[in-house]
Amino acid sequence: MKRNVLIIGAGGVAHVAAHKCAQNNISLGDIHVASRTLGKCKAIVDSIREKGSQRGSGLLKAHQLDALDVEATKALIRSTGSQIVINVGSPFLNMSVMTACIETGAAYLDTAIHEDPDQVCEPPPWYANHEWKRRDACRAAGATAILGVGFDPGVVNAYGRFAMDAYFDEVESIDIIDINAGSHGRYFATNFDPEINFREFTSNVWSWEGGQWKSSRMFEHRKDWDLPVVGRSTAYLTGHDELHSMSKNLGVPNIRFWMGFGDHYINVFTVLNSLGLLSEKPVRTAEGLEVVPLKLVKAVLPDPASLAPTYIGKTCIGDLVKGTKNCRPREVLVYNVCDHKDCYEEVGSQAISYTAGVPVVAAAMLIANGVWDVRQMVNVEELDPKPFISLMNRMGLVTRVRDEQGDRVLDPYKESPATARSPKQVVDAPAV
Known part of the structure; x- marks a missing residue:
């Protein structure tokens, strides 16, 4: 079983993910939201409290973080006791956040492929240019990494x-x-x-x-x-x-x-x-x-x-x-x-953010209960889809x-x- 979630990002998808994590915090534990702009994270926390989304006791806290700083991200993962990291910040952050997760043993989830700021539309297959190069490192560390688990991809x-x-x-x-x-x-x-x-x-x-x-x-x-x-x-x-x-x-x-x-x-x-x-x-x-x-x-x-x-x-x-x-x-x-x-x-939220934010939390819950805690890097189609679809049916x-x-x-x-x-x-x- 894995507990406590760190959400990286404070945009529309992060907003939905935080609300859905709070609705399911009896299973997920403490919820932390982190981005470069602390005020945006606090606004998400405030909205959760205003709507009464949090179902059980536990921490709900905002943090300031430059997620390109791997050491700072590792320190926040450790200080919050987060065993699951939901990366819904910019796709430019993927490899830095993933590295921090591999080195701390936290499970990693994202909703989009990594992008190099200086390159547009790299040669296919895109995952081979970045994420898949870390598959061996994930497996060696026993770290679960589920790539692209929004709606599309996911x-x-x-x-x-x-x-x-x-x-x-x-x-x-x-x-x-x-x-x-x-x-x-x-x-x-x-x-x-x-x-x-x-x-x-x-x-x-x-x-x-x-x-x-x-x-x-x-x-x-x-x-x-x-x-x-x-x-x-x-x-x-x-x-x-x-x-x-x-x-x-x-x-x-x-x-x-x-x-x-x-x-x-x-x-x-x-x-x-x-x-x-x-x-x-x-x-x-x-x-x-x-x-x-x-x-x-x-x-x-x-x-x-x-x-x-x-x-x-x-x-x-x-x-x-x-x-x-x-x-x-x-x-x-x-x-x-x-x-x-x-x-x-x-x-x-609007529906575009909702359709991306709900699935990544469903995946986090499947990691938390061990069903998708595979201790290696995978894309969604490599996993059994039945528990994922069934859980989303109940989540909205x-x-x-x-x-x-x-x-x-x-x-x-x-x-x-x-x-x-x-x-x-x-x-x-x-x-x-």
């Missing part, structure tokens, strides 16, 4: 794995579709960190097709999808984190990621990009000031967390899986629908499935065969 990895095990003999394709049909009422804003958001779209788009990497340009390929609740929606082929582990671990020849964008977003993005305002490379002004255009744009855009009070509408995110069962073609959609207003009423992210039998809530233990055919052996937690 839940969609588990959906793909579950669908393969439960519904198919062979899978030909997994199309991950992310549609936000909500409205925040602002002229222009991003739903998560603008810097990270724009970096995803300013270079090559990598997809996994025919068992190899295929490069295209952003907004080059579009497709209309008919999805539950949000209806017919246009999405664009986009590169994304989960493709870079699922392509390696699942043995599926075609895995693609599609994200919905409105015409207004595309127009504003195109103008900013064409003017060079989304560049991560510094420029010098006539006054001699050195400015990074992308950071300037981030500074003038709304804080994604500030969108929550007026956000309305729903999201629909899921995996459309196609293949064969008993030599017959089959198509299954495994998905979740989340309501922005409901999220705000529960934890003061309900999974549904649509197939030839209709549309229903997914109970993974009822729909999964006793002995699932699996593309790769599920990683089991070692015996204690």
Whole structure:
């Protein structure tokens, strides 16, 4: 059993994660929130107290931390007695926080792939450029590290794995579709960190097709999808984190990621990009000031967390899986629908942050009770998805499935065969 959680980050996802940890602190123990800006951490703690999210006794405390400082992070892990670290700060922090966890033995979780500030869209598979280089160190230290356990990446990895095990003999394709049909009422804003958001779209788009990497340009390929609740929606082929582990671990020849964008977003993005305002490379002004255009744009855009009070509408995110069962073609959609207003009423968040923050806490709980405490580095699709999906159903992210039998809530233990055919052996937690 592992106890006490240190949450690194103080943005929208950290806000949700802290609330969900507090709701489950009887299992998780003390909750600590740390970032460079102490005031943001204190605001999260205050919001938990205001909403009465904390269910049991235990510490709930804010800390100031530069998480790029490995020694400082190690010291905070040790002083708080934290055995689980949830890294939901900037993806630029991943390797520093992971190093601190390996060296202290704390379990490590994140929700996005590591990024080098000086490089955009590195060669695939992205995990091989950074995180996977520490797999041997994790195993040697007996440290659990679960990578990319937000929604996408994270839940969609588990959906793909579950669908393969439960519904198919062979899978030909997994199309991950992310549609936000909500409205925040602002002229222009991003739903998560603008810097990270724009970096995803300013270079090559990598997809996994025919068992190899295929490069295209952003907004080059579009497709209309008919999805539950949000209806017919246009999405664009986009590169994304989960493709870079699922392509390696699942043995599926075609895995693609599609994200919905409105015409207004595309127009504003195109103008900013064409003017060079989304560049991560510094420029010098006539006054001699050195400015990074992308950071300037981030500074003038709304804080994604500030969108929550007026956000309305729903999201629909899921995996459309196609293949064969008993030599017959089959198509299954495994998905979740989340309501922005409901999220705000529960934890003061919009749905984009909620869908990323709930899964990482569910994973922390599975580490705490030993189910996912595997003492090595893994991606989500390498783990048994059933306890993860079942736990999220109880925590506020309900999974549904649509197939030839209709549309229903997914109970993974009822729909999964006793002995699932699996593309790769599920990683089991070692015996204690």
